[in-house]
Amino acid sequence: MSRDIFIVSNSTDELGGVTAWMYQTARLFTEQGHRVHTIGIHASERKMALPERPGHPVTALYPAHPPTPWTPHGIRDRFRVPSRRREAARVAEKRRAVARLSGLFAAARPGAVVVVTQVWAMEWVGEADTTGLRVIGMSHESYDYSRASHRYRWIRNHYKDIDHWLVLTEEDADRWAGDGMNNVGFLPNALARLPHLPSPRTARTVASIGRLTDQKGIDLLLDTWALVAPQRPDWRLRVYGTGEDEAALRAQCTALGLDGSVKWMGRTDDVEAALAGASVFVQSSRGEGFPLALLEAMAGGVPCAAFDCAPGVREIVRDGQDGLLAPAGDVPALADRLLRLTGNPRLRDALGDRARSGVQRFSEPEVGRRWEELFAFLER
Template structure:
């Protein structure tokens, strides 16, 4: 079978990681795999691909005014449609809200099933009215919809819920990973430096933490448009010399060795992969109870600390509690690792993807060609 995976870029995000995992898994099963990165300018990928997986980049960013963005999206749709016509895939799998819209429109009239996978919180993320209106219409083109949480399924329009299935991301540690013991003073966070990830809230909480833990250090891995404001905020809070923002790690998972506890400070999520990775690595974890994902992952208090969304004081208190209690850090780390391994193991979740793919390619052609409006 020939499968075309369609995604935005080839960076260090969660969608890029799961596409990489699925692509290699399906290639090992004998499928011919094409990766189509709509917004990438070059084929270099943070998550490397085997040479027999074909990576194509369309380099079609639509920037500027709304009119220019619409024109840019139209060019992306045309470019993707042409590339798919050349590949003639048996199945298209797309990832993320806007890319799902582009893939849905680009495949109109193609006798090809499409699986659309939503990875972010489409109710909370910033989106123009054009994209917000187009999204449910394009989703009608999908044979199947993959959501990551029950909340995400519930947020779908009623007419789309029958197509939806929940498949959370699988999690695995880097080869040869071994956790290092720590004294509870090192706090680590990771994510794109943007408002969604709430690192401004984390800095406020860490300032509270740092006043009582003189040796405390915070490392935030990631890159993005909020770097300069966050650096200024750290200086204004008097913690500039205790906050380190080194950018992206050279290798996936390197950040796991930089902390004694992990903090997820997001305002909203689709499904926080980094929380699962931290748990799998036995890092005791604290998370804001933001929509969606943390409450489903940290479903009992022995797995990690869930803090009311946006509550900076309680976040700081939770960090102080873990710093001062080695036994609690150890028990949360051990319990979190056990649960993450049991619920989100690679083999079981990849098998669920295999079942979904097998189901999608059996959809009758008359249903594949359902109109988008």
């Protein structure tokens, strides 16, 4: 049956994997005959290139990131009139945003579904009127990464009473269930497309694609490359992405003497072309969910070396079969995997070919079928 589906995220245009997932999934739902509306809590400053005509309505509740709640420090602070006025304005603006969200939900047809992609956005959905709608919450990171952050408390507070909530792997679902979350299931991210041709794997280039933030571990990658570069002087590392850590990372690169072998490529709106120009892909994240960049690299036939930082990573990359994994945060081990891949073209070709074939188990038709099964289950 055709449903109204609302996909709610922190932002509808922020540069990053969740935004890419949001538009990919909206397209998938639309192609399956559903009526989709993507909603962001706010518009983002660091924007992602989006489809000119996405094929569905797109709404941002705030024009910019809303202010955080005011927490007075001490008795004197409680009586500061300007702070109290700003807090009153914030509360009033949030009330208007929630009312707008409730209005969008109220216009939906019977059987509508709300998919909340990030736990922060659930704060607004939780205050909105969702009468008659099924609410699905999601987490795009591993159990361990959530457990070590403030988001763990948010998940426990906001997700325990909704209709269903999804993580990306069965291993993480089992861990959350063991933690008392009895409404949890799992569903992987989908591979958007398979490039017509794989990378020729002829360029002496290693590629990294991701935001320049602590989570993505580019500082660890630079430390890794400092061990690889002296033994592979004719290879180059291309770092694609932007982020708040860029200045510090560039300084680290210079301090390590890597300016001649590291190329800062900035953001790219053509990931497929970036991967086609690489012979090896590396992912150095401290934490992940089910990384789309890893899926895309493997779909392009680019052999991958990655930190085994989450169940989603080791579900995508089968170590020694279609890629190489290193223990999370182990810089010498990741350097060893890169040295093996950069030094052995036969290994690159074998792993790249197997990766391109094996990653198709996460195809859009298969993931779309599982979404339909979930929607039908929630209607029982």
